[in-house]
Amino acid sequence: xxxxxxxxxxxxxxxxxxxxxxxxxxxxxxxxxxxxxxxxxxxxxxxxxxxxxxxxxxxxxxxxxxxxxxxxxxxxxxxxxxxxxxxxxxxxxxxxxxxxxxxxxxxxxxxxxxxxxxxxxxxxxxxxxxxxxxxxxxxxxxxxxxxxxxxxxxxxxxxxxxxxxxxxxxxxxxxxxxxxxxxxxxxxxxxxxxxxxxxxxxxx
Amino acid sequence: xxxxxxxxxxxxxxxxxxxxxxxxxxxxxxxxxxxxxxxxxxxxxxxxxxxxxxxxxxxxxxxxxxxxxxxxxxxxxxxxxxxxxxxxxxxxxxxxxxxxxxxxxxxxxxxxxxxxxxxxxxxxxxxxxxxxxxxxxxxxxxxxxxxxxxxxxxxxxxxxxxxxxxxxxxxxxxxxxxxxxxxxxxxxxxxxxxxxxxxxxxxx
DNA sequence: AAATATTACCGAATCAAAGGCGAATTATCA
DNA sequence: TGATAATTCGCCTTTGATTCGGTAATATTT
Numbered sequence: 001x002x003x004x005x006x007x008x009x010x011x012x013x014x015x016x017x018x019x020x021x022x023x024x025x026x027x028x029x030x031x032x033x034x035x036x037x038x039x040x041x042x043x044x045x046x047x048x049x050x051x052x053x054x055x056x057x058x059x060x061x062x063x064x065x066x067x068x069x070x071x072x073x074x075x076x077x078x079x080x081x082x083x084x085x086x087x088x089x090x091x092x093x094x095x096x097x098x099x100x101x102x103x104x105x106x107x108x109x110x111x112x113x114x115x116x117x118x119x120x121x122x123x124x125x126x127x128x129x130x131x132x133x134x135x136x137x138x139x140x141x142x143x144x145x146x147x148x149x150x151x152x153x154x155x156x157x158x159x160x161x162x163x164x165x166x167x168x169x170x171x172x173x174x175x176x177x178x179x180x181x182x183x184x185x186x187x188x189x190x191x192x193x194x195x196x197x198x199x200x201x202x203x204x
Numbered sequence: 205x206x207x208x209x210x211x212x213x214x215x216x217x218x219x220x221x222x223x224x225x226x227x228x229x230x231x232x233x234x235x236x237x238x239x240x241x242x243x244x245x246x247x248x249x250x251x252x253x254x255x256x257x258x259x260x261x262x263x264x265x266x267x268x269x270x271x272x273x274x275x276x277x278x279x280x281x282x283x284x285x286x287x288x289x290x291x292x293x294x295x296x297x298x299x300x301x302x303x304x305x306x307x308x309x310x311x312x313x314x315x316x317x318x319x320x321x322x323x324x325x326x327x328x329x330x331x332x333x334x335x336x337x338x339x340x341x342x343x344x345x346x347x348x349x350x351x352x353x354x355x356x357x358x359x360x361x362x363x364x365x366x367x368x369x370x371x372x373x374x375x376x377x378x379x380x381x382x383x384x385x386x387x388x389x390x391x392x393x394x395x396x397x398x399x400x401x402x403x404x405x406x407x408x
Numbered sequence: 409a410a411a412t413a414t415t416a417c418c419g420a421a422t423c424a425a426a427g428g429c430g431a432a433t434t435a436t437c438a
Numbered sequence: 439t440g441a442t443a444a445t446t447c448g449c450c451t452t453t454g455a456t457t458c459g460g461t462a463a464t465a466t467t468t
Contacts, residue, residue, distance in 0.1 A: 002261070002268040006427070008227045027444065038429045043445065045427085060435050062443050070226075105322050105340055107311055110407050118309050130334035130406075136309055150408070170438075202334075202404040203314050204354070210416070230454055242418045247456065249416085264424050266454045 001052045010034060010045045011054055014067050022192055023143050024065035053113065057144070064144045069115050107138075110199040115141040118201070119152065119160075126150070126162050128177040131200055137162065138199035150177075150197040156190045162197070207256065214238060214249045215258055218271050228269035311342075314403040319345040322405070323356065323364075330354070330366050332381040335404055341366065342403035354381075354401040360394050366401070 003011070013033050017025045025033065027042045036042055046065065049055050058064040110116075121135045129150065131137065137152075145151050151165045153174055163174035163184070172191050174184040207215070217237050221229045229237065231246040240246055250269070253259050262268040314320075325339045333354065335341065341356075349355050355369045357378055367378035367388070376395050378388040 002265075002270050003227045004267045004426070005225075005227050008225070012226075026442090028442095036428075038431095039444075040430080040446075041428050047445095048426090060444050062436080105405070110405075127334075130331075130336050132334050198408050200404070200406040201309070201314075204402050208415070231456095232454070240417075242420095243455075244419080244457075245417050252415090264455055266425065 003049075003052065003054070007045065007049060007052075007054075011049060011067070011070075014055065014065060018065075018067060018143070024063045024067075026062055056114075056142075061144070066115070066142045066144055068113060110138055114198070116198070117141060117195075119162075121162060125176040125178050125181055128179065131162070131177075131197075134202070136201040136203075137197050138201065139195040140198045141195045143193060145193050145196050152194040152197070154192040154194060155184065155186055160194060165193070207258070211249065211253055211256075211258075215253060215271070218259065218269060222269075222271060228267045228271075230267055314342060318402070320402070321345060321399075323366075325366060329380040329382050329385055332383060335366070335381075338406070340405040340407075341401050342405065343399040344402045345399045347397055349397050349400050356398040356401070358396040358398060359388065359390055364398060369397070 010030070013030065014024065017029070017033065027039050027046070030042045030046075031037065031039060034042075046055070046057070050057060053068065054070060055068055056066045117139055118136050119139055121131055121133060121137055123133060126132070131150075137150075139152050145165055147166055149165055150162060152160050153163055153165070153172075154160050155174070161174065161184075163176055166173040166175060167188070168185070170188055171185050172188045174186070174191075176183065214234070217234065218228065221233070221237065231243045231250070234246045234250075235241065235243060238246075250259070250261070254261060257272065259272055260270045320342055322340050323343055325335055325337060325341055327337060330336075335354075341354075343356050349369055351370055353369055354366060356364050357367055357369070357376075358364050359378070365378065365388075367380055370377040370379060371392070372389070374392055375389050376392045378390070378395075380387065
């Protein structure tokens with residue numbers, strides 16, 4: 001979808017800000033950055049960009065903006081998706097090729113216009129979620145994670161971990177899905193959330 | 205439908221402008237770029253191109269031009285696979301986007317020119333393999349299955365099941381990966397093997 | 409080559425949409 | 439609940455698109 005000059009400036013500002021700080025700007029900061037004195041104007045811009053599918057955010061949530069990657073804005077051809085036929089059931093006694101299904105499944109069904117990357121899992125910390133060593137997790141890049149979700153978290157600048165997220169006051173509890181392991185509770189300040197797990201892929 | 209020389213120039217100008225700036229030009233800018241002093245002229249060009257299906261735009265919306273790719277005008281791109289960037293590790297303290305990896309992962313990596321279909325899993329019979337209700341299994345259509353592999357088996361023309369396969373003389377043992385469930389042992393004759401599981405996909 | 413279409417072009421008036429403001433209101437978090 | 443940030447409303451300004459009534463330059467057809 002087309003975009004105006006000003007909208008592009010806003011979009012670029014958001015991208016740069018998030019890139020630099022790791023979290024999205026408040027409306028006031030956006031206003032400052034673009035020379036706007038009214039939050040209403042900022043709000044309108046953000047709403048327009050959201051309507052055009054260039055970003056995502058939660059209603060009335062501060063710093064909840066996720067910038068989505070722009071495809072089709074440039075003449076780069078969008079990568080097509082490899083779709084596999086989906087067979088829900090198998091008709092009794094029939095060989096599989098005889099079953100007709102119009103449905104398919106592909107990675108695109110999962111990524112669905114989100115900004116996604118993949119991480120290979122090391123260790124058994126998510127065993128009870130049936131995510132095990134060697135699996136690939138599909139992570140949606142977002143700084144807008146919610147309680148109870150499986151997230152990729154960076155604690156105190158050390159390695160990234162895969163845990164369930166729970167906010168407790170000014171602390172954050174990172175809960176492994178493995179009864180043999182203990183949760184990590186740390187101040188929210190020292191945690192960087194990289195994204196939310198939206199899928200799992202395993203190869204044999 | 206044919207295109208005139210001038211129309212071609214306008215089309216090319218639009219493409220280049222959008223490519224360079226990330227947003228479409230105003231009619232005035234188009235005029236400047238092509239040496240036209242009347243907006244009416246520009247308007248007519250744009251209208252013509254739109255009628256010929258070479259671009260799309262919204263009525264009375266500024267900078268709303270979307271240039272559509274012309275089939276046959278450029279080389280056709282082969283259907284590509286949707287590839288996601290693979291980040292093996294995350295550099296300490298760095299936000300994820302800073303990590304450079306050339307690797308990607310896609311369904312094509314798994315299917316690898318095999319004949320593959322997908323089945324959604326019902327029930328908990330493969331729980332100990334970390335395949336659970338709702339997961340999608342990628343099945344390679346083959347009748348060349350080996351001992352110990354997870355297979356899709358059709359027993360006596362009843363429903364298909366997901367089990368580990370073990371041959372025992374003229375019998376076949378289908379072993380659920382769930383300690384709470386018992387294996388099925390049946391004559392090899394009454395089992396139809398539909399394929400071997402080569403991957404798992406889960407959506408949240 | 410003359411007659412006829414079609415395409416390309418102009419300038420100015422008009423009108424719609426985008427961009428902007430401040431202030432009051434409402435939601436969310438700590 | 440108090441602080442902080444997001445939402446909404448009415449209104450104004452600026453930017454850009456549309457339309458009208460024409461002329462000149464190219465193609466196309468006869």
